[in-house]
Amino acid sequence: MIPKKSEQHDSVVHFPNKKITYNPVKILKSRKKKSGYENLTGYLFISPFLIGLMCLTLYPVLYSLYLSFTEYDLLGTPTWTGLDNYQRMFTNDAMFWTSMKTTFFYAGVAVPIRLVFALLVALALNKITEMVGLYRTMLYLPSVVGGSIAISIMWRQLFGNDGAFNSILDTLGLPTHSWLGDPGTAIWTLIVLYGWQFGSSMLIFLAGLRNIPKTYYEASSVDGARPIQQFFKITLPLLTPVILFNTVMQVINGFMAFTPSFIVTNGGPMNSTVLFVLYMYRRAFEFFEMGYGSAMAWVMLVIIALLTAFIFKSSDKWVHYEGEQK
């Protein structure tokens, strides 16, 4: 009893992001058909994910919320202390504020650097027509191994006093510097490390660039637009949804950075590279203060949530969607 095409009542619904055409009759019909048994099958199929989510994410997250109100030294039972951890954090822990400042600086500088770099490389790759695969692989490589300990150890060697970087400077007759030993430059080595791992953002940018219809460029060049104008009038506006996505992901990433500061500098010199997560780790695992560590984790969660919300809110102003009606 499927109605003929002409009888169907199509409606257009405006979602904020996209214009989606759907047919309520069709959907209602297909819903009716599904039996309870089919639903069960569906849930069983996604149960590996569901179990994973609950066991490995939901349960630990909720447990850590509980722990953040307790004093817990890993063994024995947590004792409820109410808001003590939070109070101590905000009023009586200078290191907390130091690590917070360092993290904001780190993410604030490193994330834009990575995004700009990723975009520039993506633009270059978009133009190349020969051996694209090779270049992409090579440029993506640092990101594949980037989060790993091995790269951090390599970084430590590169920027060490007798490392490759200083050797090069020395051969060129330039003055060498103790990059990791100087509190002023240590954080910058970590920022460069973060920027260098631009691969995944680059791939996403590249996909976004490929999605921009060629016709726009052709039409505009007929009208006499120069490449610079094309970039700012066509490429950039049409890329904003991808920029939004990358920004959000990288901001979250940047605030949660741990491995570089742990491996490359271990927070030193003079605590100039103690990122928030490293300090949290120290509290939790070096001084056995799980409750305090959990409380710190929740503060970070709130900060990241606020930042993400802020970016999304501001996106109304600068993100353009192709199907959008103004």
Add this chain to the structure above:
Amino acid sequence: MKKKNLLFVLMIIFTIVLSACSGNKASNDAGNEKENQKEDGSEKITLRMSWWGSQSRHDQTQAIIDLYEQENPNVNIVPEFTGFDGYFEKMAAQAAGNNLPDIMQQNFGEYLNQYADKGLLADLSEFVGNGTIDVKGVSETIMESGTQEGKIIGIPTGANALAAIYDKEMLEKAGTALPDANWTWEDFLTAANKVHSELDTYGTRLLEPGNHFEYYLREKGFKLFNEDGTGLGYDDDQLLVDFMEMNKTLVDSGAAPGYDVIQQIKGVEDELIVHGKAAFDFRWSNQVGALTSAAGKQLELTLLPGKGNAQGMFLKPAMLWSIPESSKHKEEAAKFINFFVNNIKVYEIGGSDRGVPLKQEIRDAMASNLSETEKKIFDYIALVTENSSPIDNFPSASAEVLQALADIDELVIYGEMTPKEGAKKFRKQAKEILSR
């Protein structure tokens, strides 16, 4: 209908998941029983064993494990090893997951106390009592270091002491007198400066704020912590000021490296004295073997400087073997520890890397075929035994206090803070941490 189904399925999943997550006792016990049955049938037992150390220690310990497995074919030992950095963090994570190894290398001082305070370590009195672990002939004071509130929670692996290690060749080349047991801090400073000016290298490695400041205090008749562990054991901040000033002067004149250099040393094999970049290094005597083999030349050792060094020096259990309370194979683990501390072959493989053997009979048995370095270490421990006073215990919060001291020392050496400000700040922070 649909909603009911959904709810039903979700509820089942939730119950399963939550009961699985909370790792309830019933299922653990069931697992226990199963393994025990295996044991009775003399099936293979797997013991996990963890330690920290240098590469030479890893190799030696592997060889010792192989030896034990040959003699006890039903035991399989799974090694888990790292450098000292990160070892206790890893252990803490395992403790949180109730997943500590069956045999763990434990450190005297704040770490032992932390684990003991939390009831993580099994009381080994039973095994010592029934002879599974034979400690006859080990001195009372050393055994006491692994004992707390009447419970034996760690079996010492050997004796250890801080040592002033020096490169004889370098000192001779610089034309400075060789140190002996009666040398003073002034002698040390003169020699370090002379080496620096004559040989254009560092004179000494930078002194560590933790171990070396503690020695410095003891040498002057004070302690780092007071008796009940509620505060610092010295009243006059000038002591810390002097100590930091001494280091600062050394660093400023170039006779000792700053933290930018120290930070990049990752492991004993990488130390300055190994590479001929410093003539002095103060560290634990059991590391002399690893240092010497990495350096490829003979290093000498003597007591740390100071007029009161007989009072400042102390013997320490190099490290301890502990069995966590959570282990399912305590008896088998105890047997292995017994093997480790009593079998002469173990010391033939490992030498004094885990400290000088505690039993006279083992030392005597080894005496005939000791290497030159081992002989020096044995003699040194004998010297310290004559010239030392008992070790001080640390409160369990001392890890954090020592971290605060290290942070402040860094600030002072970098010139961000005067020694005077640093000493004051340290007292304030230590008070805060210890009273928490």
